[in-house]
Amino acid sequence: MKKQKKSFSKLKFIPVVACCIVATAAVAIIGRAAFLTSVLTLSETQSYSKATDIGSAETTLEKNKPAEAEENTTTEQETSSTVEIDGGQWIVHEELPIKEPSLSPEEATDVSIVVEKSKHLLTLYNGDAIIAQYTVGLASHYTEGAKQQEGDKRNPEGEYEVCVLNNNSNYYLALGLNYPNANDAQRGLDSGLITQEEYDDIISALNAGQVPNWYTKLGGQIMIHGQKGNLGGQTDWTTGCVAVNNQVMDILWKYCRVGTKVTIYA
Numbered sequence: 001m002k003k004q005k006k007s008f009s010k011l012k013f014i015p016v017v018a019c020c021i022v023a024t025a026a027v028a029i030i031g032r033a034a035f036l037t038s039v040l041t042l043s044e045t046q047s048y049s050k051a052t053d054i055g056s057a058e059t060t061l062e063k064n065k066p067a068e069a070e071e072n073t074t075t076e077q078e079t080s081s082t083v084e085i086d087g088g089q090w091i092v093h094e095e096l097p098i099k100e101p102s103l104s105p106e107e108a109t110d111v112s113i114v115v116e117k118s119k120h121l122l123t124l125y126n127g128d129a130i131i132a133q134y135t136v137g138l139a140s141h142y143t144e145g146a147k148q149q150e151g152d153k154r155n156p157e158g159e160y161e162v163c164v165l166n167n168n169s170n171y172y173l174a175l176g177l178n179y180p181n182a183n184d185a186q187r188g189l190d191s192g193l194i195t196q197e198e199y200d201d202i203i204s205a206l207n208a209g210q211v212p213n214w215y216t217k218l219g220g221q222i223m224i225h226g227q228k229g230n231l232g233g234q235t236d237w238t239t240g241c242v243a244v245n246n247q248v249m250d251i252l253w254k255y256c257r258v259g260t261k262v263t264i265y266a
Contacts, residue, residue, distance in 0.1 A: 101132035137243035150219035172226025
């Protein structure tokens with residue numbers, strides 16, 4: 001009888017243990033599920049937070065764009081200003097630093113010059129390679145287009161050559177250009193500014209590599225030259241020539257000769 005009671009007690013204990021095991025496992029499963037849920041929620045929250053931060057940053061950048069553009073415009077406008085020079089008021093534009101060309105005069109065997117009026121820029125080439133760039137001053141009415149006739153205070157536009165070296169210039173040193181060229185002469189003939197005889201004389205001089213007639217209604221004596229007092233390459237003061245600072249003129253004088261090509265663009 002005692003043995004049967006003991007067996008019965010053991011049987012009652014087994015269900016209790018089993019219930020405990022099941023309960024413990026359920027608690028563990030529920031706890032892990034809750035943990036994973038919290039992790040996923042946190043991850044989503046962080047992702048949303050990052051997305052919000054990125055969106056805010058992009059919005060800030062978009063808002064700043066007009067301000068940045070305005071600031072850049074202001075900077076560009078501030079590159080020129082009115083300054084008193086030699087008793088007169090002149091609009092002065094920003095000048096490039098004056099540097100020696102990247103090749104020596106002996107190394108530069110195929111020199112040419114390009115002047116870009118809109119940029120106030122003279123570029124010195126050797127072949128296709130840029131060896132130096134300098135700021136230029138232009139004619140006082142250069143914005144009105146290419147030179148048409150004597151006294152219009154404009155710079156010519158087109159392809160020219162140095163036809164004379166003047167070391168006794170009123171403006172330090174000067175490289176005289178063969179303006180009017182053939183295109184200028186044809187335009188002058190077609191418009192009635194010059195006669196057939198003047199046209200023939202200009203063409204004959206150009207073909208011979210000589211100085212063309214500078215004293216017709218087309219005008220002449222167009223040069224790249226140095227300063228007038230303190231007026232050089234920083235402002236537009238000439239009557240048709242291209243002006244540079246004397247230091248730049250010293251450099252050009254060493255690199256250019258009769259026959260050097262000079263192209264002038266708008």
